[in-house]
Amino acid sequence: MLNINDVLETINMIKDENLDIRTITMGISLYDCAGDDTGIVCDRIYDKLTKTAENLVKTGCDIEKELGIPIINKRVSVTPISLVGGRFTPDDYVKIAKALDRAADTLGINFIGGYSALVQKGFSNNSRNLIESIPEALATTGRVCSSVNVASTKAGINMDAVALMGQVIKKTAYLTRDNESIGCAKLVVFANVPEDNPFMAGAFHGVGEAETVINVGVSGPGVVASAVKRAGNCDFSTLAETIKKTAFKITRMGQLVATEASKRLGVPFGIVDLSLAPTPAVGDSVAYILEGMGLEKCGGHGTTAALALLNDAVKKGGVMASSHVGGLSGAFIPVSEDAGMIAAAECGALSLEKLEAMTAVCSVGLDMIAVPGDTSAETICGIIADEISIGVANTKTTAVRVIPAYGKGVGESVSFGGLLGYAPIMKLSPYSCADFIARGGRIPAPIHSLKN
Amino acid sequence: MKAVITVVGHDAKGIISKVSTKCAEVSANITEISQTVLKEYFSMIMVVDISDITVPFTDMVDALRRLGEENGLDIRTMHESIFNSMHRI
Numbered sequence: 001m002l003n004i005n006d007v008l009e010t011i012n013m014i015k016d017e018n019l020d021i022r023t024i025t026m027g028i029s030l031y032d033c034a035g036d037d038t039g040i041v042c043d044r045i046y047d048k049l050t051k052t053a054e055n056l057v058k059t060g061c062d063i064e065k066e067l068g069i070p071i072i073n074k075r076v077s078v079t080p081i082s083l084v085g086g087r088f089t090p091d092d093y094v095k096i097a098k099a100l101d102r103a104a105d106t107l108g109i110n111f112i113g114g115y116s117a118l119v120q121k122g123f124s125n126n127s128r129n130l131i132e133s134i135p136e137a138l139a140t141t142g143r144v145c146s147s148v149n150v151a152s153t154k155a156g157i158n159m160d161a162v163a164l165m166g167q168v169i170k171k172t173a174y175l176t177r178d179n180e181s182i183g184c185a186k187l188v189v190f191a192n193v194p195e196d197n198p199f200m201a202g203a204f205h206g207v208g209e210a211e212t213v214i215n216v217g218v219s220g221p222g223v224v225a226s227a228v229k230r231a232g233n234c235d236f237s238t239l240a241e242t243i244k245k246t247a248f249k250i251t252r253m254g255q256l257v258a259t260e261a262s263k264r265l266g267v268p269f270g271i272v273d274l275s276l277a278p279t280p281a282v283g284d285s286v287a288y289i290l291e292g293m294g295l296e297k298c299g300g301h302g303t304t305a306a307l308a309l310l311n312d313a314v315k316k317g318g319v320m321a322s323s324h325v326g327g328l329s330g331a332f333i334p335v336s337e338d339a340g341m342i343a344a345a346e347c348g349a350l351s352l353e354k355l356e357a358m359t360a361v362c363s364v365g366l367d368m369i370a371v372p373g374d375t376s377a378e379t380i381c382g383i384i385a386d387e388i389s390i391g392v393a394n395t396k397t398t399a400v401r402v403i404p405a406y407g408k409g410v411g412e413s414v415s416f417g418g419l420l421g422y423a424p425i426m427k428l429s430p431y432s433c434a435d436f437i438a439r440g441g442r443i444p445a446p447i448h449s450l451k452n
Numbered sequence: 453m454k455a456v457i458t459v460v461g462h463d464a465k466g467i468i469s470k471v472s473t474k475c476a477e478v479s480a481n482i483t484e485i486s487q488t489v490l491k492e493y494f495s496m497i498m499v500v501d502i503s504d505i506t507v508p509f510t511d512m513v514d515a516l517r518r519l520g521e522e523n524g525l526d527i528r529t530m531h532e533s534i535f536n537s538m539h540r541i
Contacts, residue, residue: 002532004486006539007456007497011528065510068530249538256537 014069018222018284019250021257022277023073024060025113025198026053026267027205027213030078034085038092041084042099049076049103049112052212057108059264063257071257072219072419076107077203078114082130090133097137097144104143111186113203115146118193121155121442131161134168138183139175145201151191151388153395156445162388163437165189166381170404173373177406180414184403185336185368189384191391191398196271197327202364202399213270214262215327218254219277220246221338222284224314228292239293240313247274247317255322273327274318275363276310278338280421286310286331287340287350298340299350307331308361328397330363336416336423337368346424352383360390365399370414370423373406380404382433393446454483454532455502455509457516461525463494471498471527474519479506494525499532 013019033044053076060074081096088096097115104112115137117127134146148165151157169184176183188202195206198215205213227246231239254272262269278286287298290306311331319325333355335341344350352369359365366387371380384400391398405414408425415422459471468487475482475498484499505512513529520527 002454002456002484002499002535003539004497006535007458010535010538011458011530015526062510065513066531067534068513068528069534252537253534256533260533 013223017226019220020070020072022219023075023198023217024261025075025077025203025215026056027077027209028052029211030084036086038095041086042095046099046103050106053107063260075109076112077205079205080116082117082127090129093130093133094136097141100144101141111143111145111200113145113200115144116204118149119158119161120149120152135171135175138172138186145186147188147202149190149193151392153392154445157388157443159443160440162381162384166377169380170377173404173406181403181406182416185416185420189400191388194327194397198273210268212267214267215270216254216258217273218250220250221276221278221286225289225292228289243313244317247314248321251318251321271324271326272322274325274329276314276331279419280337280339282339285338285340287338287344297349298344299354304357307358311362328363333358334368336421352426359398367401370403370405370425371428372409372425373404375404378434378437381437453503455500455529457498457529459496459525459527463489463492475500478512479504
């Protein structure tokens with residue numbers, strides 16, 4: 001029997017609290033598209049994607065309509081392109097990026113992820129060529145998302161890759177300078193990258209994944225914020241309990257959509273990603289949840305503790321609601337995509353240093369942060385190395401998605417529109433780390449006993 | 453298989469009649485109605501059996517949404533599975 005209060009609660013979550021399914025992402029293996037002739041490989045990739053995912057958008061829209069829950073994005077992730085066999089030059093890789101872009105256009109999806117390389121221990125020829133091609137690929141396509149894994153807890157940090165990524169990010173910013181350096185918003189540098197993440201820009205179809213798979217990312221910061229508000233002046237145990245119950249309900253919705261999509265598309269269900277993903281819409285902010293817990297502004301003292309509580313409670317509530325949990329699964333704190341984070345950064349409450357501390361207790365990292373356009377490649381490498389070290393030392397995923405906004409400085413802002421939002425440019429330390437980055441080589445993997 | 457239709461908006465004459473006529477047109481059987489009017493606001497939750505409907509469910513959702521738009525009402529039609537999965541373990 002349906003209970004009226006349950007019905008009203010669900011409808012209220014959708015109508016007034018911005019509850020949605022953020023993405024249904026179909027992972028597709030491209031191993032069988034290998035070949036030496038770039039043109040043939042491009043055709044194979046285009047044909048495979050447009051055939052395999054041809055019903056993805058329609059199915060997503062049908063489920064959305066029948067269940068009455070918005071499904072914001074339908075997307076595709078593919079095998080890291082550097083692992084699709086063949087002898088490719090950077091120019092060849094740009095052609096493949098364009099084939100991916102064309103396929104995304106035909107499918108009617110806004111992003112396709114997997115223009116990626118895994119170089120945590122070292123470069124293969126293909127992964128180096130792919131990384132070199134990233135700026136051009138991101139500048140000449142609109143929907144392709146790129147990611148590079150430069151470190152893992154088992155392998156340590158490939159500092160040569162970190163050094164290269166600093167230059168790649170600078171060049172990407174320059175090549176997309178007429179459009180607020182937007183290329184950098186589609187490029188993520190990872191440590192311990194998850195292989196089943198449905199969220200862009202870091203999604204790709206992992207090495208050990210099945211031929212095709214459906215992964216779903218839920219959202220719902222607005223729902224959690226409202227629940228925290230309703231809980232009122234309770235103690236921390238009650239607060240955590242409230243968040244857990246809400247996360248459970250949100251995740252059940254994700255599980256239902258994932259199961260339904262998997263059944264209708266005839267594609268195995270992979271995972272539900274439990275992340276709280278904010279949008280720039282007012283009322284869909286992770287920062288406002290933290291402020292609802294009693295912080296005057298997100299970024300002040302107490303923020304890291306509040307975020308740790310939130311992240312843990314979301315996972316505990318979500319795990320029981322889904323048969324398989326994976327991906328990033330945690331609260332996201334992308335600055336430009338969160339109205340509360342934007343406000344906190346603009347008034348000076350939220351600094352880069354505090355964001356770095358916050359990433360030690362949540363997913364995913366320094367995300368969608370705009371920095372001055374004249375920031376040196378070495379300083380960007382320093383930002384990456386710091387953030388990646390947090391992930392490696394703590395056996396968790398961390399990532400960096402910074403935008404050195406070409407021609408802009410502190411006090412200005414960049415605006416990407418849509419879900420990518422807008423970001424005030426943040427201040428960086430003026431002191432150089434160039435000699436440190438210039439050393440090259442690898443930082444050894446950390447020890448996992450003698451914990452302190 | 454059941455669906456839940458919720459109707460919210462300013463009270464007016466004939467709302468229940470319009471919604472139930474639309475349900476009858478597609479052969480959806482109304483099994484439960486709960487309706488309240490608070491001040492000038494009308495709200496109704498209707499449970500309908502959609503096992504024998506004569507059109508695809510998505511068409512029924514669209515038809516009711518349009519009916520709502522024409523009459524200044526917010527009409528949502530959702531499959532019962534969303535409520536069951538969210539509120540039942």
